[in-house]
Amino acid sequence: MKWEKILVRYGELSTKGKNRREFISHLRNNIRFSFVDLPNIKIQAERDRMFLTSTDDLEMNALIERLPKIFGIQSFSPVASCSKDLDDIQATALKIMDSLDSQDKTFRVTVKRSDKFFPMDTYELQSIVASNVLKQYSTLKVQMKKAEIDLRIEVLKDAVYMMAQVIPGAGGMPLGSNGRSLLMLSGGIDSPVAGYMFLKRGVRLDAIHFHSPPFTSERSKEKVMDLANQLSHFGATVRLHVIPFTDIQQSIQAQIPENVSMTTTRRLMMKIADLVREEIGALGIVTGESLGQVASQTLESLTAINAVTTTPIFRPLISMDKLDIIDIAREIGTYETSILPYEDCCTIFTPSCPKTKPKLEKVEYYESFKDFDELITEAVKSREVLSFPMKKSNDFSSLL
Amino acid sequence: MIYLDNSATTKVHPEVLNTFVTVNEKFWANPASIHTFGHQTNELLQSAREQIADILKTSSEKVYFTSGGTESNNLAIFGLAQKYKHRGKHVLISEIEHPSIIEAANKLSGQGFKVEWIPVDTEGIIRLESLETLVQADTILVSVMHVNNETGAIQPIEELSKIVREQSRALIHMDAVQSFGKIPVDFNLFDVDAITISSHKIHGLNGSGLLALKKFIEIEPILFGGGQESGIRSGTTSVPLAVSTAKAMRLALEDLDGKIAKLQSLSDNLMDFLQTFPLVKIISPSKKAPHIISFSVQKIKGEVLINALQQQNVIVSTSSACSSKQTKTSHVLKAMHISDDYIKGVLRISLSPINTQQEIDQFKIVFKQVMNVIKGD
Numbered sequence: 001m002k003w004e005k006i007l008v009r010y011g012e013l014s015t016k017g018k019n020r021r022e023f024i025s026h027l028r029n030n031i032r033f034s035f036v037d038l039p040n041i042k043i044q045a046e047r048d049r050m051f052l053t054s055t056d057d058l059e060m061n062a063l064i065e066r067l068p069k070i071f072g073i074q075s076f077s078p079v080a081s082c083s084k085d086l087d088d089i090q091a092t093a094l095k096i097m098d099s100l101d102s103q104d105k106t107f108r109v110t111v112k113r114s115d116k117f118f119p120m121d122t123y124e125l126q127s128i129v130a131s132n133v134l135k136q137y138s139t140l141k142v143q144m145k146k147a148e149i150d151l152r153i154e155v156l157k158d159a160v161y162m163m164a165q166v167i168p169g170a171g172g173m174p175l176g177s178n179g180r181s182l183l184m185l186s187g188g189i190d191s192p193v194a195g196y197m198f199l200k201r202g203v204r205l206d207a208i209h210f211h212s213p214p215f216t217s218e219r220s221k222e223k224v225m226d227l228a229n230q231l232s233h234f235g236a237t238v239r240l241h242v243i244p245f246t247d248i249q250q251s252i253q254a255q256i257p258e259n260v261s262m263t264t265t266r267r268l269m270m271k272i273a274d275l276v277r278e279e280i281g282a283l284g285i286v287t288g289e290s291l292g293q294v295a296s297q298t299l300e301s302l303t304a305i306n307a308v309t310t311t312p313i314f315r316p317l318i319s320m321d322k323l324d325i326i327d328i329a330r331e332i333g334t335y336e337t338s339i340l341p342y343e344d345c346c347t348i349f350t351p352s353c354p355k356t357k358p359k360l361e362k363v364e365y366y367e368s369f370k371d372f373d374e375l376i377t378e379a380v381k382s383r384e385v386l387s388f389p390m391k392k393s394n395d396f397s398s399l400l
Numbered sequence: 401m402i403y404l405d406n407s408a409t410t411k412v413h414p415e416v417l418n419t420f421v422t423v424n425e426k427f428w429a430n431p432a433s434i435h436t437f438g439h440q441t442n443e444l445l446q447s448a449r450e451q452i453a454d455i456l457k458t459s460s461e462k463v464y465f466t467s468g469g470t471e472s473n474n475l476a477i478f479g480l481a482q483k484y485k486h487r488g489k490h491v492l493i494s495e496i497e498h499p500s501i502i503e504a505a506n507k508l509s510g511q512g513f514k515v516e517w518i519p520v521d522t523e524g525i526i527r528l529e530s531l532e533t534l535v536q537a538d539t540i541l542v543s544v545m546h547v548n549n550e551t552g553a554i555q556p557i558e559e560l561s562k563i564v565r566e567q568s569r570a571l572i573h574m575d576a577v578q579s580f581g582k583i584p585v586d587f588n589l590f591d592v593d594a595i596t597i598s599s600h601k602i603h604g605l606n607g608s609g610l611l612a613l614k615k616f617i618e619i620e621p622i623l624f625g626g627g628q629e630s631g632i633r634s635g636t637t638s639v640p641l642a643v644s645t646a647k648a649m650r651l652a653l654e655d656l657d658g659k660i661a662k663l664q665s666l667s668d669n670l671m672d673f674l675q676t677f678p679l680v681k682i683i684s685p686s687k688k689a690p691h692i693i694s695f696s697v698q699k700i701k702g703e704v705l706i707n708a709l710q711q712q713n714v715i716v717s718t719s720s721a722c723s724s725k726q727t728k729t730s731h732v733l734k735a736m737h738i739s740d741d742y743i744k745g746v747l748r749i750s751l752s753p754i755n756t757q758q759e760i761d762q763f764k765i766v767f768k769q770v771m772n773v774i775k776g777d
Contacts, residue, residue, distance in 0.1 A: 094569065098569060136569075396448075399647065400419075
C-alpha cells in the first residue's frame, strides 16, 4: 500500500494552552530522534495535528510501524491519495481495505466533499464506494455508529484523500517536556516499568545501577545495560551510571548488624543516587518500589530509607499489584530481559531475616560508628557512565 | 576442468565457506535461546536478515530462511494461496516454471484451487496477450520465474505486474533463483510481492535459500513446530547457512555491472561461435540472461554431446540438471514447440563470472573436435 502521508493527532497537549508550541517542538524533536535512520521524513506541524511524509515508501511503512511507541501522540492515520477519477477512487478504496484485516468487521464510508465542483454529491459517492467494497468483502457488516472500519474520503481541490485506520498512539507527553530525573535501575522487573512510566510523562531519564564485582557478574551488568538500552528506544538518550559498590557492601557487612544491613544498604544507595542526581542536574529520583513487595518496601523501611534526603523520590508503582506491573513489563518488552537469572547486588548479601519494620533511630545509631562518606564520594567519583542507545556492540561485518 | 554448468550449482566462494566455518566455530548456539550466547547468535542472524532485507528493499521480518529454492517456491505457492483464499481460488503459473512450482500448483489444484497456465511463445517468453485474458478479478496468485533455467529467457515481469495489478488484486511471486546476481533484482525494481532466492546458484552453500515478501504481505506456514522465522518456517534456523547466504548475496552484487559485462562478452563470443555451425540451432531467445546459452545440435542426442565433451574435461548439461536424468523431454522446450529434430539435442552452457575467456576458447576447440567426430569428418 502506498501512503501519501500520516496524520498525527496530539495527545494531552491539545489541552495545554500557552505551552502548546513548546510541546509540539518537543514532539517534533522526539520524532526526529526516533527516526534518525529515516532521513527523508518531513514533518509539518500544525496547531492541532501533524503531518508526516516521506518520498520513500519503505520509510513510510517503518513510520507506521514505529510511531505507536512515541509519547505525546494520541493516535495517527495513514492517508492515501488519488485523482478525482471515480475508477481511481474505487481502486484506492479497495487497496486500503486490502491492507487491513477486513473480515467480519463493521464498516462505514464517510465522505467529506470540500470541492463543490466534484460531479457527484456526497451520498452518491458514499454509496458507490461502499457497494463496491462490500462486493469484494462480503463479510463486512454496515453499521453507522461506531463502525470498526470507517473509510473516510475527503474530496479536496487538489486530490482525493482517504484513510480507514485510526491507530492508537502511546499517549502521554513528548519527552523533554517535564525535565529530568534519575532512575534507580536494579535489573528486576519493576524499575524499568517505573522508568517507562516517567518517560511517558515526558521526563528525561538518567539511570543509576550498583555493581559489586566479583560478587555480581559482568552479565548482570550487561543485563542492566540491555534494560537501559530498551528504555532509550522510547525516544531519548538514556545515560547509565554504574556505581562500584563492592567496598561499601563489604564495610556494611563488617559494621552493621545483619538484620538492618539491608536498610543501611538502601540508605547508602539513596545517598549516592542523590549525589549523582545533583551532579547531573536532575530534579527527582525515580524508583520501582511497590508497597509491601519485599522487606525494604514496607512503609517503615521506605521511611527509614527516605530519611537520607529531602529530594523528591517518585515511586510510580507504589500502589500497583505485581501482576499489573508484569503486564506492563511484557508490553514494553523489558520482561524477558528482567527475568534473566543473574545475581545482583541486592541479592548477594541478603540476610536470612531482614527487619520489615526497622526503626530509623536504631539504624542511624548503628551507622554512626562508621564514616561512610569517604567511600560514598569515592564510589560516585569512580562511576562508569554509559550512554544509550549504544552503537552496535557486535561487529559482524567480517562474517557478512 | 572447465565447468560451464553454473545454473545447476556453483562452486562455493572461499569467503562464504570461511564464513560458514567461522560461524559454526564461534556462533553455534541456538538463536532462540535466551542466554547471552544464544542472544549473540540471534543478533548475528538478525544482522544477516537485515543485510538481505537491505539488498532486496524490504523489511527484515519479511525475510524467511529456508532449505533452498524448492522449499521457498512451495512456501510461496501454498502459503500465499492459503493466506489469500478468501479473495478467490484462481492461481496462474507459466508453462515454463521450475518443477517446484509446477508440482506445487498441481497439488494445489487438487485442493479446490483453479490453476491455469500462462502459455509461452516460440522464444519461451510468456504471452502477455494470453495473460490479459487469463487474469480474473478473483485471481489471487500469479507465479512466474524471472529467468528461465533452461533457456535463460528473461520474462517480462514489469509488463506482467502492470497487467495483473490493473485487472486483479492477485499477489505476484517471482522465482529469481536464476536471475539474482546476474540481473538487478529487488522490490523497488519489480512490482512483485514475493521473491525466491537460492544460495548455491550464487556461489553460496547447498541447502539454503530464502523467500522474501514485500512489506505488509502475509503468508501461511507450510511447516509447523517451534514457530521460528516468525512462525512461518518452524525448525531451528541454521545461522551458519543464513549468514553464508547473506554473504553470498552481498558478494554476488559486488561490481554487478562489471560481472554482467563480463558474462555478456563471454556469451556473445560463444553465440558467435555456435552460429557458425550449420547443424546448431540457438534455443535461447535474444532477450536472455547473460549467463545461459541454450542450443541444440540437429538429430544428435544431448547426452552423447555431454559425454564427448566431458572426456575433454568440459562440463555442460542438457536443458536442466533436474530433468537431465529423466528420459522424458523438457516441458519448457515442449511449450516452446521445438521441433523433433532438435528437442533431444539441447545443451545448456551456463556461465559464472569466475569463468574466463581462456576457458571459453578451450571449450571452442574441444567443441569443434567433437562436432567433427560426430559428423564423421
